[in-house]
Amino acid sequence: MDPVDDSLVYANALPAEPASVGTLRRGLSHALQPLEIGAERSADIVLVVSEALTNASVHAYVGMPLGPVALTAAVSSGSLRVTVTDEGRGMLPRTDSPGLGLGLGLIARLTDALEISSPGGRGTEISVSFVL
Amino acid sequence: MPETDAASADYLEVEARTHRRTALVALRGELDLVTVSKVAEVIDELRPQATGVRHIVLDLRGLTFMDVPALRELIRQNEYARSNRHNLAVVRGTAPIDKLLALTGVEEMLVLVDDPDDLAPPTWTR
Numbered sequence: 001m002d003p004v005d006d007s008l009v010y011a012n013a014l015p016a017e018p019a020s021v022g023t024l025r026r027g028l029s030h031a032l033q034p035l036e037i038g039a040e041r042s043a044d045i046v047l048v049v050s051e052a053l054t055n056a057s058v059h060a061y062v063g064m065p066l067g068p069v070a071l072t073a074a075v076s077s078g079s080l081r082v083t084v085t086d087e088g089r090g091m092l093p094r095t096d097s098p099g100l101g102l103g104l105g106l107i108a109r110l111t112d113a114l115e116i117s118s119p120g121g122r123g124t125e126i127s128v129s130f131v132l
Numbered sequence: 133m134p135e136t137d138a139a140s141a142d143y144l145e146v147e148a149r150t151h152r153r154t155a156l157v158a159l160r161g162e163l164d165l166v167t168v169s170k171v172a173e174v175i176d177e178l179r180p181q182a183t184g185v186r187h188i189v190l191d192l193r194g195l196t197f198m199d200v201p202a203l204r205e206l207i208r209q210n211e212y213a214r215s216n217r218h219n220l221a222v223v224r225g226t227a228p229i230d231k232l233l234a235l236t237g238v239e240e241m242l243v244l245v246d247d248p249d250d251l252a253p254p255t256w257t258r
Contacts, residue, residue, distance in 0.1 A: 018165045022143060025164075025197075043228035050199050054165050102236050103200045109235060 007075040009035070016060050016069035016086050021053040024071045028082075031073065037080075037132060044110045045080065045130055049073075051103040052084040052126045060088025060124060075132065079112070083127045090118035143167055145194075146174045154187040155180070156248055160194035163202040171205055180218040188218060189248045192225030203238050210242055219243075221251050 010031035014020035029046050037045070049071065056069040067087045074081055108114050113129040144167035145160040155178050159171065171190075178185050190209070192198070206222065213220035221243045224230055233239040245251055 021165055022162060022167075040227065040231075043231075046197070047199060047228065047232065050164065050197075054199065054201060057165070102203065106200065106232075106235060 009073040009075055009080070011070075011072045013068045013070035015066055016056045016088065017066060018054075018057050020069060021050060021057055024053055024069070025050045028071060028073055032080075035075070035080075035132070041130065041132075045082065048107050048110050048128055049082055049084065051107050052082075052128070055103055055126075056084060056086040056088070056124070060086040062089065064089060078132055080130045080132055081127060082130075083125060085123065085125045087123040090121055091116065091124050144170055146170045148174050148178060150178070150185060153184055154189065154251075155185045156189045156191060158191040158194060162197040163192075163195050163205075164197065164199045165201040168202050168205045171209070175209060175212075180213075181216055186218050187221070187251070188213065189221050189223060189245075189251055191223040191248055192229055193223055195225045195229055198225065198229045198232060200236070203232065203236055206238060207241060221245055221248075223248050 010028045012024055012027055014024060025046055028049055029042070032042050032045065053069060053071065060069065061067055070083075070085045072083050072085075107126070107128060111128040112131045113127075115125075115127040117125050117127075119125060143162040143164075147158045147160075149156050149158075157171070157174055157178075161167070163171070175188060178188065180186070180188055188209075190206070210220055222245070224233075224244055224246055230239075233242070233244075
């Protein structure tokens, strides 16, 4: 078995719509409780994940049928690695963006590592790590 | 794929109480992409200026979560207050919410207080 799977904390996938953001956020928040991470760090993690999920629900499937957004969290080598993945149109600029442009900057400031990729030009994967 | 919560909007309670020309709008729960429209609805219903309400105090102390879409609404309400010539003050929330306001610089845009009584009479009526 993959060592990441050995320490899986949370995994879920839902339609990438606004109502899913809170459901996944609350699921992760509940799953983090046994890890005793500390209130401030937990709040940072939940906020970062919420912003990534919000980005997916607002931007991923513009101009195409709604698809899923997946959230996984795993502990490995003293870090919590959280990944938000969609199967949408990838990271494309939007001139009609409803956002403030603060979300990604906030994610970068609150995480120890951030990776954004669009494998094969389809979908977006945001991976963030938090040293525990 | 599994269903999401049917009642995500229920994760926020908004209570508005008025005293003379001041309205206290207290938020409890999670202020996010889904629930934030409730705040706009309640403030719209207050019809500041038209009904004599000149001051709105938005109390964040009961919030357990707030995100960037919620910040966007705070900024929108602040701009609305300026254009409508009423006053908007925001009561600081918990430490994570204060941190969000500071990191994004939004705290510089708002009138922030620690307690609504810093601005308004202590007795409120619905």
